[in-house]
Amino acid sequence: MQQYAILISPSANRVYARTAARMAANEIRVFSAHALDGAIVDVEETVFGGVPYLVFCSDSLTARDFRLLANLSSLYALFAVRGSMLEPVGIERLDRYDDDLISILKYVGKTNEQFTKLLLNVTAATALAPDRILGGGVKVLDPMCGRGTTLNQAAMYGWDGFGVEVDKRDFESYSAFVQRWLKDKRLKHHAVTSRVKREGRAVGQRTRVEFAATKERHRAGDLQVLEFVNADTLRSGEVFKRASFDLIVTDAPYGVQHAAVKDTRALTRRPTEVLEAAIPIWSELLRPGGAIGLSWNLFTTARADLAAMLEDAGLEVMDSGPFLDFEHRVDQAINRDLIVARKPR
Template structure:
C-alpha cells in the first residue's frame, strides 16, 4: 500500500525546503525501530500539482494491528506530517486528453488516515517565546521523536512515562515540547537569565491557559554546598485530572550541567535531548566560564550525563558541523560507552551561512 503525506508548513523557509528529506529520514528510522520491515521505501512525488512524501508500506505488515499503531503513531509524532492519506486507487484525470487506457493521465484516490492527537496544549506553549538563537520547534520535536525510538521507548512516549532530560535547556524549547506531548521533563542550564525568563514565561502561560498548577523556587544544595537553584512545577489541565493524579511535572535546575549527577539520580532519564551550542553567536558553558568550543562541553559533560541515563537509554545531540566536526562528536560519544544509531540517515541541513546542523544519535550500552 502507499501512504501519501502532505508535509507540514514551516515558519522557517530554509528548514521548510529540507523538511521532505528530513521527514523521510525520520520515518525510515522510527519505523525501522518500531515496525521492522513495514516501510519498503520513501519517495517524493507530485500529484495534482501537490508535493507528497510517499511511503510504500508492505501489505502483509500492514495487516498487523501493532504495525498499524506504530505507523499512525509515528506519523502523529512527526513534526513534518501535516496529513496522511492511503492511496486506495486511481481515477482518470478530468479534462485530460486520453489515448490508450494504460496511458491516460490519472489522479490518486486518497483516503485520509486518522491520526491520534498527541498535543495536549495550545500551540502557544511552543510559539510564544521568541528570541535570537531559538531552535526551530519542528526540529526540537524531531530530536525528541528520534531519541524515544533510539532508546526503544516508543510506548513510553505514547503513554507519557518517557523520562526526558535536556542538560542544556536554555529557555526551554525542549522542555515545552515534552510538556506538549504529556511528558514530565527535567532541564539543566547554567545561565541564570535564561532560567528566569523561562520560569516567568511558564508561570504566565499556565495562568493564561487556566491550568491547575503549583510552582516552587528553592536553593539547590547538596552536602551543604550551594549548587544553584531548583524550579519545580506541577500542572494539570483540570481539577479532575489533578485529583486523578494525571498531571505532569517539570524540573529546572540552574546549575552546572557538567556536574548534574550530583543532584540527579543515577539512571533517572530514558533519553537525553541536547541542542549543543553552535559556537557562533552563543558559546558553550563549562563550569563558570564561557567557551567557544561545544566539543569541550561535550567531553567534560558526557560522563555525568551518562551516569543519569538508564541502561539502553539514548542521546540525541544536535550540533553545528562548522564548529563541531562530526567525526569528533562520534568519537567522544563512543569513548563513553555509547553505540551510534541511525548511521547513514541524512539529518544534515543548513540553518544559515554559519550553521550546518546535524544530529548524532547514540544508545547507552
C-alpha cells in the same frame, strides 16, 4: 501494498522548509526500523496535483502504528493513495496541550520547533518501545535547555521534562513563561522555586512545576513535571541522580550565539571542549537502554570526534542508514547535524 502520502507541514523557518521533506523521510525510516519492525518501505518525495508530498508503502500498519506516525515532526495531513485520489486518514496525536506552548515564546537563538520535535522523536524511537512512547511516564532531560523548547515538547507528549541552563536570564524567562502560560490556560498547577545544594555547597536555583492537562487528571494524581535548574551543565550530576532519565536531548552550543561556562567559570566559545567534558556526566544520568540525541554545528565539531566522545562514555552510536542523512544548513555559520547514541542495558 498500500501507499500513503504525507502533506508536509509549512515551516515558519524558510531555510528549514527547504530540507523538511528529506528530514521527514529519514525520521520515518528511523521509526520504521526501530519502532515499527520495518513495516514501512519505499519512502520518497512525489507530487500530486502540483503539490509536493512524501509517500511511503506498507501493508501491515496497525492503529497503534498510526498513533505513532501521527507525531512525525513535519506531518500536516496523512492520506491513503487510492489510484488518482487521496483519502484522508484520521490522526490522533499525543499532544495534550495547545500548540502555543511550543510556538508562542520567541527569542534569538531559539531552535526551530519542528527540528526540536524531530530530534526528540528519533531519540525516543531508538530507545523506547512503541507502547512506552504512547503510554507516557517518560523522563526527558535537556542539559542545555535554554528557554525550554525541548521541555515544552516533552510536556506536549505527556512526558516529564527536566532541564539545566547556565544563563540566568534564560532560566528566569522560562520559569516566568511556564507559570504564566499555565495560568492563562487555567490549568491547575503548583510551582516551587528553591536552592539546590550538595554537601552544603550551592549548585544552582531550581524551579519545579507540577501540573495536569485536565481537572480530572489532576484529581486522579496524573501529574506531569517540568523541573529546571540554573546551573552549569557540568554540574548536572550534582543536580540529578544517576540513571534518572529515559532520554537526554539537547541542541549543543554552535559557537555562534551560544556559549557555555566551564568549572573555571571562564566563558568559552569552544563547543567541542564543552561536549567532551559534559558527555561522560550526561551518560551517567541515562538509564540502561535509554538514548542521547544531540544536534550540533559541524563547523565546530566533526561527526567522527563527537561519535568518539559518545563511545568513550560507553554509548552505542547509531551510525547507519537514515541517521547519517540529517545534516542541513541553518545559516552561513551553522551546518547542523544530529547524532543518537544508546546506553546498553
